[in-house]
Amino acid sequence: MSITLRRAGIVGVATFGVAALLAGCASAPSDSSSTGTAAASSDFLPCMVSDSGGFDDKSFNQAGYEGIIEAGDELGVKPITVESSGDTDFAPNIDQLISQNCNLVISVGFLLADATKAAAEANPDVNFAIIDDASIDASNVKPITFETSQAAFLAGYAAAAYSKTGTVGTFGGIQIPSVTIFMDGFADGVKYYNEQNGASVKTVGWDVASQTGSFTGGFAAGVEAKTAAQGLIDQGADVILPVGGPIFLSAGEAIRDSGKDIALIGVDSDNYDTAPDLKDLFLTSVLKGVKVGTEDVVKAAAEGDYSAEPFVGTLENDGVGIAPFHDFESKVPSDLQSKLDEIKKGIIDGSIKVESPSSLVG
Numbered sequence: 001m002s003i004t005l006r007r008a009g010i011v012g013v014a015t016f017g018v019a020a021l022l023a024g025c026a027s028a029p030s031d032s033s034s035t036g037t038a039a040a041s042s043d044f045l046p047c048m049v050s051d052s053g054g055f056d057d058k059s060f061n062q063a064g065y066e067g068i069i070e071a072g073d074e075l076g077v078k079p080i081t082v083e084s085s086g087d088t089d090f091a092p093n094i095d096q097l098i099s100q101n102c103n104l105v106i107s108v109g110f111l112l113a114d115a116t117k118a119a120a121e122a123n124p125d126v127n128f129a130i131i132d133d134a135s136i137d138a139s140n141v142k143p144i145t146f147e148t149s150q151a152a153f154l155a156g157y158a159a160a161a162y163s164k165t166g167t168v169g170t171f172g173g174i175q176i177p178s179v180t181i182f183m184d185g186f187a188d189g190v191k192y193y194n195e196q197n198g199a200s201v202k203t204v205g206w207d208v209a210s211q212t213g214s215f216t217g218g219f220a221a222g223v224e225a226k227t228a229a230q231g232l233i234d235q236g237a238d239v240i241l242p243v244g245g246p247i248f249l250s251a252g253e254a255i256r257d258s259g260k261d262i263a264l265i266g267v268d269s270d271n272y273d274t275a276p277d278l279k280d281l282f283l284t285s286v287l288k289g290v291k292v293g294t295e296d297v298v299k300a301a302a303e304g305d306y307s308a309e310p311f312v313g314t315l316e317n318d319g320v321g322i323a324p325f326h327d328f329e330s331k332v333p334s335d336l337q338s339k340l341d342e343i344k345k346g347i348i349d350g351s352i353k354v355e356s357p358s359s360l361v362g
Helices: 060-075 087-099 110-122 148-162 177-197 223-234 247-258 276-281 290-302 336-349
Strands: 046-049 080-082 104-108 127-131 141-146 167-172 202-204 239-243 263-268 282-288 311-313 320-322
Touching (some): 046 060, 046 290, 060 080, 060 263, 080 087, 087 104, 087 110, 104 110, 104 290, 110 141, 127 290, 141 290, 148 167, 148 239, 148 263, 148 282, 148 320, 239 247, 247 276, 276 282
Parallel strands (some): 046 080, 127 141, 141 311, 167 239
């Protein structure tokens, strides 16, 4: 078990203004000098434990890490962050943070729910927050979840509009709600494109009705992820959405090896920025404001404004969105962005229904 304080280079998300993410949950500290705010007293210590993807996953663990580090810099405190290499590390890592007098512990990921719940029950004076889970009903656990199906719906529509083969695909790491919610939205967005345009673009790798599809069994880049991506390529997919931290790196490798004109869609962060070696492959990314959400929770706790009230990121509050088309701007249909803007408005006003069996809203 190692304690790490690594820095990475995620830049801020674009298009849908995720900087406004949790503005309604807590006010930012008024003084951000190097000595910290008055509210961030010497005994305030924010801490974080990753899931098995680690803090350099170029995805949501890394975004959470950046959020807690930036909040610490502003407050003048030095967070403790602990990486997990597997699920057996979750409980010991949380316990270690508590033993170091952490009074805010943030768990990154649905897989840490059981360990977080047990720790919260055993330590009622410690505040917790958990990203991508809303199953814990406790006064000292704040759920931070995202209706990523809404943003993935937009990405699915864009993928269908861009596809030349008439086939797009998606695969996941582990079949858990925080993964399949992306896949649901993506497939439904493709379906909506077909309905609106009299098209017949096919989605491979995931079936919403049966909730079955292609998964690697973990969140690590490697042979399993590359094989899953290759399976979609073999079925003719020319846009691929890998959902599960760094598994997209192996999908990129499969695309490079294929020599075919195939686009990727990233998740969580704008992978065009976080994975520059693959940036030419990214049509867009499905974004959720993990970084800003984490930062806000830390600042609120430092001010004594911690609340266990759940936060749900949506298109309406800019908690989710999609990244720009970047290098694909000239390759997508000229009216695509205006179509997506219309769809976004429809999702927000309820005229376009986006629902997922994997919704994390509790």
